[in-house]
Amino acid sequence: MFRRSLAILLIVMTALFFTGVSVLAEAPADGPQTWSVAVGNGNDAAGASIDMFFPGTTYVHEGDTVAFSNGGNYPHTVTFLGDKTIGEVMSDPNFNLAAPTAPSGEVYNGQFLSSGFLFPGAPGTYNITFTNSGAYVYLCLIHSNMKGTIVVLPKGTAIPSKEEQSATAHQEEAVLQVEASAEPHDAVYTANKDGSLTYNVELGTPSASMNVMRMVPDVVVVSEGDSVTWTNVNPYEPHMVTFNKPDNVDVVGDQGVNPAYMGPVGSAIFDGKGIRHSGMMMQNQTYTLKFTKTGTYVYECYMHSFMMMKGTVIVVPKASxxxxxxxxxxxxxxxxxxxxxxxxxxxxxxxxxxxxxxxxxxxxxxxxxxxxxxxxxxxxxxxxxxxxxxxxxxxxxxxxxxxxxxxxxxxxxxxxxxxxxxxxxxxxxxxxxx
Ligand SMILES: [Cu+2]
Structure with missing residues (x-):
């Protein structure tokens, strides 16, 4: 038991050192406490879903409860894998990602436990009570980069106060908010053999902590004969590029991506007429269209319509x-x-x-x-x-x-x-x- 406590203490000391929490508050008076964790954060103006838990590490005492609530604009789960792997969980036909494996208020003892979908703005919290000392890692099954830790310590051990842990959470959020609202860069271009140019537009940003549902840049001006190559640069979020979607077609519906639109639709040359569709693009996948006719063409990622993920390609005459x-x-x-x-x-x-x-x-x-x-x-x-x-x-x-x-x-x-x-x-x- 001593060795385990020491190991935990070392983890705590290290974590405190790196999070910059220097002042340890006295352990609170008797009685179990409830600690808050924000599940995700958002920045609607930047079109960003910030997919992290805040604070990343929460310190509690045995018997305390952690209350999870969605602080962002995207659904997430709070999942403790226990002795399972993500692969085992996701391939289990009896497992329902959306539903909780236990109702709010469950006592955690190292078992597999998943909250189901926690929706943005949903009332109430998903609560878990921790009774055994230990450091418990949890994650979101939708965004597997999204991880947090609950460090449970024996009663009477000094841990950061609620104010300090909340300050850490806000600090962590602030850093990612700055990243989310960073100025978009211009389109990078390369010259082709025929003298035309290919402009590169990024879908999302490369951050593993957030999904910025934007085309970067969102407006690109090209000349007739130039091409645009879109690249999904986000490590975990799929995107799409669609021009001229017919009104009677759902590229993405209630059941997910329409199977007919999983892959590309239409040719690689676009004169403004007919649908052009990239199919679902994962990280580093690209889609290229050559633009042959002057005009202003709006396109959309229908996977993220709710976040207004749209872009515009303006095609101008060659010499203009x-x-x-x-x-x-x-x-x-x-x-x-x-x-x-x-x-x-x-x-x-x-x-x-x-x-x-x-x-x-x-x-x-x-x-x-x-x-x-x-x-x-x-x-x-x-x-x-x-x-x-x-x-x-x-x-x-x-x-x-x-x-x-x-x-x-x-x-x-x-x-x-x-x-x-x-x-x-x-x-x-x-x-x-x-
Ligand atoms: Cu998208």
């Missing part, structure tokens, strides 16, 4: 200029972007709008008055076929931003830098041709 403003693709053709004598000219109003601003034509001065990024500037007009344009570079510089031109993708990327002071009506004489 693409514009990315403050990280968002705006349609270059709408902004009438074109290179004239080494100057990228754009329609002032749609360019200003992309920065969240506006442009007003000063007829008398024959200048554009652009208000964007907290500044109002006057921009020289370049008249093409009777329409006054502005220089994209000059506007970006004047409102306080930076820009870059990518000759390969023919993309002008402009980013406005946050301004601290907002000078009103600052005249930019250098920009005026008058």
């Amino acid at each position: 200029v693409k514009l990315t403003v403050n990280g968002k693709a705006i349609i270059g053709t709408a902004a009438k972007a074109q290179w004239i004598n080494g100057n990228l000219l754009v329609a002032a109003d749609s360019f200003a709008k992309a920065f969240g601003g506006k442009a007003v034509w000063d007829k008398k001065a024959r200048l554009w008055v652009v208000t964007a990024n907290g500044k109002t500037i006057k921009a020289a007009a370049y008249v093409l076929k009777g329409t006054p344009y502005v220089s994209a570079e000059a506007v970006v510089r004047a409102i306080g931003g930076s820009y870059a031109w990518n000759e390969t993708t023919r993309t002008f990327t402009a980013t406005a830098h946050k301004v601290t002071a907002t000078p009103k009506g600052s005249d930019m004489p250098g920009m005026s041709h008058s």
Whole structure:
């Protein structure tokens, strides 16, 4: 018994060391306590299901109860495997993943115990009472990376207080929330032999702790003849890419994925017509489509419709200029972007709008008055076929931003830098041709 206690103590000391809990509270007064564990977390804005238990390690005394409740936006289970393996459990025809093997309030003694589905927002908690000292690992049978530990210690042993364990849980959640809301990156591309480009769009993120139900990036602008390759980068969550799903078809229904849509449907070339479907994609599986016709095409992962997992491919004519403003693709053709004598000219109003601003034509001065990024500037007009344009570079510089031109993708990327002071009506004489 002594050796076992020592081993447990070592585990606890190590765990405390690594979780940074330094202050040990006195053991609480007599009487069993109830400790809370959040099963999962979510970030709807980022389309993320954070699939972890919070805190990862819970310290309790013999006789205490742990109350599990879903803190996220996705169903999970709390499962103690006992002497079984996941394979044994999942292949047992009598086992129902969705149903509890014992009602809430069960006493845990090392047996196989599973909560069934704990749904987000479901009332009440799933409670388990621990009577024997030990370190018990549990997991979610839906997300097998999702693991937690309950460390049960004899009464009177010092363990972190409720406040401390709750603080640890919030800290662990905060770290993953930051990861969930990380800025998406631009599409990486590779050049093909025929001069076209293939853009890579990721389905989800590579994190083993969360499932971000987003296409990264969610908007990609390509030229006619370019391709897009989607790769599922998440280690555990399947995804799909579907264009033009017929209204009378359920790709994913109540019974799961429609068997007719487990594999790809449609050819690898897309002219905007007919269904194109990737089939179910697991980690590192890819799906490629070549886009041959100008247009704006919205696609969806029907496995995650409830999290609005949608993306857009904008196909522009071969030679046209693409514009990315403050990280968002705006349609270059709408902004009438074109290179004239080494100057990228754009329609002032749609360019200003992309920065969240506006442009007003000063007829008398024959200048554009652009208000964007907290500044109002006057921009020289370049008249093409009777329409006054502005220089994209000059506007970006004047409102306080930076820009870059990518000759390969023919993309002008402009980013406005946050301004601290907002000078009103600052005249930019250098920009005026008058
Ligand atoms: Cu998905």
